[in-house]
Amino acid sequence: MKELVVISGKGGTGKTSILAAFASLAKNKVLCDADVDAADLHLITDPSIKERHDFDSGHTAIINQDKCTQCGRCRELCRWNAISEDFVVDPIACEGCGVCYYFCPEEAIDFPLNTCGEWFISDTRFGPMAHASLGIAEENSGKLVTLIRQEGRKLAEEKGLDLLITDGPPGIGCPVIASLGGATSVLIVSEPTVSGRHDMERVSELAAFFKVPAMVCVNKFDLNVEETQRIEDFARQRDIQLMGRVPFDPVFTKAMVQGKTIFEYDDQSEGARAVKKIWGDLIQKLGV
Amino acid sequence: MIISIASGKGGTGKTTVATNLAVSLDDQVQLLDCDVEEPNAHLFIQPVIEKTETVTTPVPEVDMEKCTLCKKCNEICQFKAIVVIGETVLPFHELCHSCGGCMEVCPAGAITEVGRELGVIEIGHRNGLEFINGKLRIGEAMSPPLIRKVREKTRPGVLTIIDAPPGTSCPVIASMKDTDFVLLVTEPTPFGLHDLKLAIGAVNILGIPHGLIINRSDLGDDRVREYAKSQGVPVLMEIPFDRKIAESYSKGEMLVESMPEWKGKFRALYHQIEDIVSHRKRGEA
Numbered sequence: 001m002k003e004l005v006v007i008s009g010k011g012g013t014g015k016t017s018i019l020a021a022f023a024s025l026a027k028n029k030v031l032c033d034a035d036v037d038a039a040d041l042h043l044i045t046d047p048s049i050k051e052r053h054d055f056d057s058g059h060t061a062i063i064n065q066d067k068c069t070q071c072g073r074c075r076e077l078c079r080w081n082a083i084s085e086d087f088v089v090d091p092i093a094c095e096g097c098g099v100c101y102y103f104c105p106e107e108a109i110d111f112p113l114n115t116c117g118e119w120f121i122s123d124t125r126f127g128p129m130a131h132a133s134l135g136i137a138e139e140n141s142g143k144l145v146t147l148i149r150q151e152g153r154k155l156a157e158e159k160g161l162d163l164l165i166t167d168g169p170p171g172i173g174c175p176v177i178a179s180l181g182g183a184t185s186v187l188i189v190s191e192p193t194v195s196g197r198h199d200m201e202r203v204s205e206l207a208a209f210f211k212v213p214a215m216v217c218v219n220k221f222d223l224n225v226e227e228t229q230r231i232e233d234f235a236r237q238r239d240i241q242l243m244g245r246v247p248f249d250p251v252f253t254k255a256m257v258q259g260k261t262i263f264e265y266d267d268q269s270e271g272a273r274a275v276k277k278i279w280g281d282l283i284q285k286l287g288v
Numbered sequence: 289m290i291i292s293i294a295s296g297k298g299g300t301g302k303t304t305v306a307t308n309l310a311v312s313l314d315d316q317v318q319l320l321d322c323d324v325e326e327p328n329a330h331l332f333i334q335p336v337i338e339k340t341e342t343v344t345t346p347v348p349e350v351d352m353e354k355c356t357l358c359k360k361c362n363e364i365c366q367f368k369a370i371v372v373i374g375e376t377v378l379p380f381h382e383l384c385h386s387c388g389g390c391m392e393v394c395p396a397g398a399i400t401e402v403g404r405e406l407g408v409i410e411i412g413h414r415n416g417l418e419f420i421n422g423k424l425r426i427g428e429a430m431s432p433p434l435i436r437k438v439r440e441k442t443r444p445g446v447l448t449i450i451d452a453p454p455g456t457s458c459p460v461i462a463s464m465k466d467t468d469f470v471l472l473v474t475e476p477t478p479f480g481l482h483d484l485k486l487a488i489g490a491v492n493i494l495g496i497p498h499g500l501i502i503n504r505s506d507l508g509d510d511r512v513r514e515y516a517k518s519q520g521v522p523v524l525m526e527i528p529f530d531r532k533i534a535e536s537y538s539k540g541e542m543l544v545e546s547m548p549e550w551k552g553k554f555r556a557l558y559h560q561i562e563d564i565v566s567h568r569k570r571g572e573a
Contacts, residue, residue, distance in 0.1 A: 137494075
């Protein structure tokens with residue numbers, strides 16, 4: 001099985017819109033939304049949920065005021081300043097390290113497991129989809145990314161499908177690292193702005209650090225052709241496969257407003273034609 | 289006062305707002321770029337960097353001469369960052385959250401701490417504006433501790449503007465927590481709206497007053513405005529889509545420089561925020 005992970009470094013480059021367009025073109029695939037922190041792909045694919053599961057991960061300390069003698073040992077040990085002067089734990093500041101729980105001489109601290117999100121197996125008009133949503137202000141997004149990719153893979157195996165297309169998160173931190181391991185290739189959707197190029201350079205270094213082969217395409221390329229060329233020059237120097245350009249086309253926003261992919265909205269649009277060509281090259285490169 | 293600028297969805301214009309607001313005011317301002325995974329503010333501010341500090345986080349090192357293989361470190365660690373296998377103890381530095389539990393629990397005093405590099409903080413200025421930037425090391429997973437270090441540079445008595453990362457999880461919370469006002473930047477599209485709802489949820493958990501900027505306000509639909517109204521979130525500014533704005537942004541130009549009429553709008557924005565914050569403080573007092 002092959003897995004294509006679509007990332008961008010910078011947010012808002014059009015990663016999810018382009019991935020949704022691929023969903024219209026790809027056959028025999030499972031879709032996976034691993035941008036668990038701000039998942040948007042379901043707004044286009046309109047999944048009907050078949051399975052719903054809690055995502056339990058990490059613990060939070062809670063002080064039992066009846067048993068607490070206010071000895072101060074927990075406050076002395078906590079490196080997150082998560083325990084107030086009157087011995088109440090701030091659940092947002094609590095890292096879940098359990099040090100206070102372990103050392104409390106009165107055994108006055110509970111340390112329950114958190115439910116910090118949900119994950120789903122769904123049917124969509126494009127085929128099966130694995131997706132997840134992390135609770136607001138929750139931690140452990142990397143673990144949820146790893147889990148949802150595993151579930152996507154299982155789903156593909158069960159259904160005998162040979163391709164997993166995964167929407168990755170922005171940035172270069174924990175959830176992005178979790179979205180890279182074991183991927184066949186990553187496609188970096190960049191945009192021709194100084195920020196887009198800067199962020200694409202950093203995320204491509206991350207892919208190289210984890211030895212995942214990278215490809216790049218430039219969305220909205222005609223907004224700044226010079227920056228587009230700089231991105232492409234950088235890619236050539238680093239042996240990153242160039243997958244072409246997509247013009248700035250309002251059809252992406254119009255299609256999104258209607259909950260459609262650009263192919264469903266207007267398959268003759270400039271944007272659709274450019275994405276179609278990229279997809280044709282991609283499946284050759286991936287060998288599916 | 290500390291104003292953080294956040295969005296939920298990426299690419300909605302946080303950095304545009306943070307940088308243009310920072311250079312539009314006469315007050316003493318410091319700009320902290322807390323989007324340490326992909327910091328961009330420096331591309332627009334082009335500060336003179338005077339100092340670069342390496343930031344590390346403590347991780348365990350085991351002296352096997354002293355270790356008795358009691359496994360207490362292995363037991364206390366919630367992150368599987370220190371594991372006893374046979375006759376050796378393996379610390380996995382990249383998994384370590386730096387809680388210090390293993391060192392505290394070790395009865396043999398065999399554990400000491402060394403530093404794992406999280407990234408760097410760059411400190412500089414542009415004219416009167418103080419500029420501070422965190423940059424996560426490529427391959428480092430944990431951004432919140434670096435964000436907290438950047439925020440330690442906050443100076444009381446000046447206006448601090450924080451450019452936060454996208455999303456709603458721990459890096460965003462680390463950037464918004466204990467700020468006086470959150471300025472949310474969104475776009476009027478289904479993705480923008482969906483992620484705005486999450487961002488408002490996060491701001492409400494923290495209990496911080498907030499307002500909205502709608503960028504590319506003439507693309508998309510009206511659902512963002514309707515939602516803001518239903519939640520009582522004031523829309524403080526709208527920035528229309530203009531190919532000229534998009535092109536000048538793409539080159540790294542500041543909006544208030546390529547289109548100076550925006551300077552007054554950013555000043556007015558700041559006065560609105562000041563009013564909301566002082567009103568809220570009076571309400572609390």
